[in-house]
Amino acid sequence: MAIRKDFGFIGRLSLDFAQTGDMGWGERYERLTSPSELNRWFGLSALQLPPVRITNEDLSRARALRSAIWRVADAVAQHERPRTNDIRHVNTAGRRPTLGRALSGRATSLDWHRPSLAAALATIAQDAILLVGDEVQRSRLRRCENPGCRVLFYDDSRPGSRRWCACGGKISNRAAI
16 A cells, blocks of 8 residues: 655656655555546646546556656666666657647746647656756766665756755655655
8 A cells, every 4th residue: 555645846857757656665655646646746746737638557657657767867876877678768758749838819828738648758758868868967966865765856056066855864764755
């Protein structure tokens, strides 16, 4: 049985998505427990996506992409070579059309133009591709130094010297994150 936990956002779309899963702690930390929870994540995330149609099969595809992104980012953070199948999975998802914005009739607001699950996942995959593929961004991919934390984060601080995620290095129990 999954432990009900709300979503945490640390500022990088692909990493926020990747961390909705077990992150190596086990399935009881699964946060995307249903299509409605995935829709809720989309709405709360930086995408602020309105509800889209998601089936259980779609949820499985989203979880598979999420796991591939996690494993690639985790390997890169540990200065290891990611698995070829994970890279292929992220690249395949990232080649699909991404979300597009549209201006309102008076150009006073914007919204997503025909949002879909496939476009949302492609947008997330593209963020992961940029994070890992760009040398400067890759150099700012970090694992929280708190031994009780497994979070990967993008260090967007000016000096690039952050050592902890949102836990600030103070949390010693994974369940508290």
